[in-house]
Each structure stands twice: as C-alpha cells, then as structure tokens.
Amino acid sequence: MGIRSVNAVSSNAAAEAPPVSKPASGGLPVRLRNVAKAYRVGPRWLPAVQEVDIDIPPGEFVSIVGPSGCGKSTLLKIVAGLIPPTGGEVEVDGRKVTGPTIEAGVVFQRDLLLEWRTALENVLLQAEIRRQPVRNHEQHARELLASVALEGFEDAMPHQLSGGMRQRVAICRALLHDPPLLLMDEPFGAVDAITRDQLNLDLRNLCNRLGSTVLFITHSITEAVFLSDRVVVMTPRPAVVASITEIDLPATRPLSIREEPAFGAYVREIRETFEKLGVLGGSEPPAVREMRAASGRDSGEQGTERGAPWRRSGKKRS
C-alpha cells in the first residue's frame, strides 16, 4: 500500500497548514459491492455499470479513469446517493447508502453555481442548506476562497468569473463543511491546462491536510496518477473494473514529480491497460469481453454486450 495521506496529515498539517483549516476530520471508508446500474432506453435496459467492487479505506484518494460515457459519473452519483443502483449496494462508513450521502462534499462536472449569488454566497449555500448559521461559516468560506486564489472575488457574481474560477468556487462550496468524503466528477474537465495543474496541486495538498477520503472521476491518466493513492481503470460501457493500480509515490507531490521515472511507469501501466481494452490505439476491443466475463461471475454468457448480465441482477432484485 502506498503512503497514504492520513499518515501525512500529522507531519504536514502541523508544519504548513495555515490557521485556516480546522483539525483534520479524517476520512470515511467507502465500500462498493457488486454495484450495477442499468437505464431503461425504450423497450430495453442498457447496462451502464456492472459488478463494481471497490473498497476505499478511510483517507484514501481513489481515482476512477475510463473512456467518456463509460458510466463513471453514474458510479459517483450512486455513491453520492443521488441515484439508486439497480444492483448491489454502497456502504459509507459502514452504513448502506439509501438516500443522499450528506456527509460528502460533491463537486459536479459543471460548477452549478447559482447565478443570483455572489461567489461567497454560493460557498455559503452549503451551510444554508444544512441549516447551520451562516455567520459561523463566513470566515471559513473566505479562507477557502483565498486558498484557491479567489481573494478579492468574494462579491463577484458567477457570470463575472472565468470557467476555472467558477469551478474553484464550486470546490470551495463542496469543502465548506470539512467533508470526510469528497466526491468529484471530472471537476477539472472544463478548465484550461495551467489552471488544471494548479487545481491538482491545491487538491492534493488539501486532501493531505484534511485526510478526507476522495473518490475522483477523471479521464486524464496523468491527473489520476498525480492525485491518487489508487487508480481504478474502467472498461467502456457497460463499465466493469479493468484494473486497480496502487500509486506508491510520496504524499506531498510537486508538479515535477510527473517527470520522474516512477510516475511515468504508472502512467504507462494504465495506458497499456487502456490499449488492451481497445480504448487507445487498436480498433477492436479484444480484451474487453474477457475482462467483463472475468469480473462478473457468470456474465456475458451470450456474448451480446447489453442486456444479459444486468437482466440477471434485475431478477435478483425482484
């Protein structure tokens, strides 16, 4: 197991954490068991996610990478408790998820800022919805905005901010309640490369400091390796887990770590998994079916891509 951020908290937080942060809240363990999701499209069911088993210990940063449209976002929304799985179950902190996982801080693909609120008010929405006195959180909200270089923009309206700035406001909103679990769905997808690097740095540091468990969805292999303790690779839709890679790099990671051989090796390993899946390079996905067959216990009996495996779990439910 790699150096986990939880270990780093004690050394890091004392030394360099600004007076900003409250003491590290620690993370929540997350367990996905046989999670499956299918959508009804016309007369038939299209499986989006199948048989996903992931175990995330407290404080671990796990990234899920996969080709676009493979059901990564679906998986995250299931963990967030926003959509119910059609098979299997998710446990957060040992409890089965049946409604919204309100302990979590969720960052969506789009920033989803409320256009009629200033940046600060958007961050404070988190406190308002939780019916906590806004006054108690205002200082923290200002500090969070400052920590992502948005000092001076507290009173700006969303339409006055650039895409990257808006997304940083959204991240601050997700962090206001010091969530022990962070769920992030391609949060930096719409952000330019330089801003993305900065946000990656900020996020990694923040997680070192807070010790939160993070489930991070991305389609950038480099980003996943840079941020994570473990990287989960998903196959194209219907998605199953293709591989899980432990990232054994130091907890504190400067951007330059990306030029180091160990980093490159991880990236190569994950890229090769994608090539095997036929997502990169080749045209036919030769290994996809095998992997799906191997990961599901008895799925894929017909060789048809859709239908069969999920229909089984549907029966199980009824």
Next chain:
Amino acid sequence: MAPVRQEAQLGTVTPWAPVAGHVDAASPSWLERLRVGRWAPPLVVLILALVLWEVVVDLTNTPSYLIAKPTEMFSATANNFHLLMTQMWPTLYEVVLGFACSVAIALPIAIFIVYSRAAGRAVYPLVVASQVVPKVAIAPVFVILLGTGLFPKLILAFLIAFFPIVINTVTGLQGVDPEMLEMVRSMGAGKTRAFAKVRFPAALPSIFAGLKIAMTLAVVGAVVAEFVGASKGLGYSLLVAQGNVDTALVYADLLVMTVMGLVLYAILEIVEAILLRGRRASAAEASSHYSM
C-alpha cells in the same frame, strides 16, 4: 536548464490575482438594469409621432368631434384633471386588487402543478386550453351574475391576468436545471429548501415576465368590465364622454388609462430590477409567453 520546481503550497501561486476594477465594471446595479439609455430613442419617436398626428389632423381639417389632436387631448386632460382623477381611483383599485388576487392564486396553483404529477396532468392542459376563451367576452356574464359593483371588475381583471402568471411560473419552475436540484439534494436539502434556495429564485425572471404581461392585461380586464356595466371608473367616464361627443375627453380618458398602466408596469420593472440585481441582464426577457 533545470526544471522550475513549483512548491506545492496552497494559495502561494496566484496567477489569478484579482484584476482591479474588473468586478465593479461589470456589475450592473439595479439602476443600471433599468437602462435609461434604452428609453431615450423610443421617447424621441413617440414625440415625433405626436407631432405628425397634430400636423396631419391640422392639414386635413378633420373636425374635432371625429378626432382629437394631441394638444386637445392634453388640454382636455388638464381641464378635466379633477374629474379624471376621481374616475381613476376606482379603476386603479380594481386593477391592483384584481392583479394582487391573480398573483396570490396563480403562484400557488403553478407550484401545485409543478409538484403534483396528477395536477400537472389534469389541470395544466385545461389552463392552457382555457386561454382560447376570449375572456373579455365573459364580462357580460359576470355583470349579469354579479351586478355592476366592484366584484365583476375584480373578477375579470383577475381572470385575464391569471393565465400568463400560471403559465410563465410553471415554465420557469420546470425549466430549472435538474442537476442544480441534485446538487442541493446532495447537501441534504428536501423539497422545501430546494424550492426556496434554487427552484424559486431560478424561476424569478420567468415569473416576472408573466407578471408584467398580467399587469397590462389586468388594466384591459377592469376597463372592459367598466364598459359593460359601471357607474364610475375610467371606462365608464370614457363611455359617457363618447355619448356626449366630447371626443377630446375620450382621448383624455385613454391617456390617463395608458399612463396608469405605464406606472404600474414601471413599478413591476423596478421591483424586478431590485430582486434580480446582479444577474446577467436580458435573461429576464428570454422567456415570456404572451397570452390574452
């Protein structure tokens, strides 16, 4: 060349340093939202039209019992100012009360239609279809039923203002980004908080579009009801002036009605500008469903 090592520290690297003045420059105050600059060109056109009207009537020698010139209209207004004001109050009262009733009833109904699938299926199609009924033509029905007092005017103003509010509110409430609702749900918001914090504020521009249409229609409703049967009010005064072939006074009545409607509309615009301050301008006018 040695690669530049970027030290990983929160907030130390700030390529996004605040640009001075950026925020202030782009932020529209509620006064700016009223866009005075937009008023000037139509005002000039209006004055030119009045001048043209005056000149054409003068040149064609049209008798003044057929058409009043703007100057005659204005002088009739000034001469009968006291009369017009006493006639204006009942009409204003009907319009404002009818409008208030329609807001008080249309908003809850719209919310009900949005939140109850059964109501959405059963009531909403009827609301939309009933727009085809020429509501002005119902006026005699109410006069027969309710007499010539305040009540039939109130009802007609209410009825005519009701539909645009319902329809625009439903459109606004249903148009909210579903992911926004997911976002607050992930924070633990139930239906009430999601409504108060996201759905209603998101629908406000659309609601105001409906309110503005409703306000102008409420004036139409009240005046038409007065035509059909009344003993006071601007509509009544206009009919009396017509009977007396006091054409200038007919025009003066019209002018007062118009100014009254404009003032009511302007009040709504100001309330809207205050409530929607800071939002991107022009989003408010994006969706408006005209109905009569």
